[in-house]
Amino acid sequence: MKSMELGTIEREIHVDASPEIVFEVVSRPEHISEWWSDDATLDEAAPGAVGELAWNDRAEVVPLKVVTAEPPRLFAFRWCYPDGTVDDAAKTMLVTFELTPSGGGTKIKLTETGFREMGWEAAQLEAAYNDHVAGWDHFIPRLGEYVAKLAAS
Amino acid sequence: MIDVDDDLWSAIGDPTRRRMLDRLLADGDGTATSLSVHLPVTRQAIAKHLGVLDRVGLVHSLPAGRERRYRVDEAQLARAVAQLASVGSAWDARLQRIKRIAEAIQRTKNEHNEKE
Numbered sequence: 001m002k003s004m005e006l007g008t009i010e011r012e013i014h015v016d017a018s019p020e021i022v023f024e025v026v027s028r029p030e031h032i033s034e035w036w037s038d039d040a041t042l043d044e045a046a047p048g049a050v051g052e053l054a055w056n057d058r059a060e061v062v063p064l065k066v067v068t069a070e071p072p073r074l075f076a077f078r079w080c081y082p083d084g085t086v087d088d089a090a091k092t093m094l095v096t097f098e099l100t101p102s103g104g105g106t107k108i109k110l111t112e113t114g115f116r117e118m119g120w121e122a123a124q125l126e127a128a129y130n131d132h133v134a135g136w137d138h139f140i141p142r143l144g145e146y147v148a149k150l151a152a153s
Numbered sequence: 154m155i156d157v158d159d160d161l162w163s164a165i166g167d168p169t170r171r172r173m174l175d176r177l178l179a180d181g182d183g184t185a186t187s188l189s190v191h192l193p194v195t196r197q198a199i200a201k202h203l204g205v206l207d208r209v210g211l212v213h214s215l216p217a218g219r220e221r222r223y224r225v226d227e228a229q230l231a232r233a234v235a236q237l238a239s240v241g242s243a244w245d246a247r248l249q250r251i252k253r254i255a256e257a258i259q260r261t262k263n264e265h266n267e268k269e
Contacts, residue, residue: 011244015252017259025255035250108251110244 009112016105019072026097026108027066027075045069050086053079073099080114164209165233169194170202174211177225184220 015022025031027045032053039058042051049066063086068076080093093114100107164170169192176191177183185203189196203223206212210229214221 009244011248013248013252015255017255021258021262022251022255025251025258031251031254034254035247106255108248110248112244 009110011110013108013110014102014105015108019099019101019106022099022106022108023072023075026099027069027071042066045071045075051077067094068096075099078114161209161211161229161233164205164211165230167202167205169198170206173199173202173206174225174230177212177223182222182224184217184222186220 017025023045025035027042029040029042029051032040032042037053037055039054040051042064043049045066046069047066049069051064051066052061053064054061062079062084063081064077064079065086065088066075066077068074074097076094076096078092078094081087081090082092083090091114093112096109096111096113098109098111100109165174172192173183173188176188180187185196185200188203189199192199194202203212203214203221207214207223210226211233212223213226214223216222
């Protein structure tokens with residue numbers, strides 16, 4: 001839960017492959033369709049390029065738009081367009097892959113932001129409430145108790 | 154696929170409302186007046202926040218004199234927290250797959266280079 005209180009997901013992972021290879025894997029549709037969607041299209045990893053993620057024989061199709069592409073270190077795109085079509089004015093999620101050479105391999109730092117824009121309207125207040133983390137730390141254990149209670153009944 | 158209930162997310166995304174939920178969980182229940190004692194916002198603001206929480210089902214209320222007494226709906230809260238957690242774990246799974254694919258490509262490339 002740690003990195004989610006502020007409406008941002010943040011993850012790091014080490015990969016035993018060069019940044020060049022990792023960049024290809026995170027940005028090319030033939031790979032995206034292996035690690036994420038059933039099908040993917042994307043012309044090129046370049047700013048402004050528009051692509052599509054599709055699931056279940058295109059029963060579910062969502063667009064994405066590349067924001068930044070600096071091989072082999074940075075790839076960022078927007079997705080979760082509310083109307084299902086690319087709209088630069090819409091509130092969306094921004095996914096960023098930062099690749100850093102590390103011990104002969106690559107460190108991937110993933111961030112996904114936009115939860116705030118998509119509803120965390122008072123997130124600016126967050127800074128004023130430094131103890132908000134205590135809130136999550138407080139009710140997550142309680143949730144555990146609740147789930148245990150459910151499991152026991 | 155990400156599947157998040159926007160209203161629920163929005164309701165729980167506000168720090169004041171999270172503090173209110175916390176307080177209600179700690180005390181068992183509360184009114185706008187009792188909550189305003191513990192939080193740096195007016196009773197009116199608290200009442201408004203309680204309205205938001207009520208609309209998404211995170212709290213339920215019963216009349217208590219001239220006020221209403223609120224309790225947290227723990228099942229709905231569990232649902233909200235599970236949604237937060239599942240968005241995170243979806244990325245964990247995707248990153249694991251990215252790792253596997255990239256490492257397989259690297260291995261193939263290394264083997265190819267050794268042969269040359």
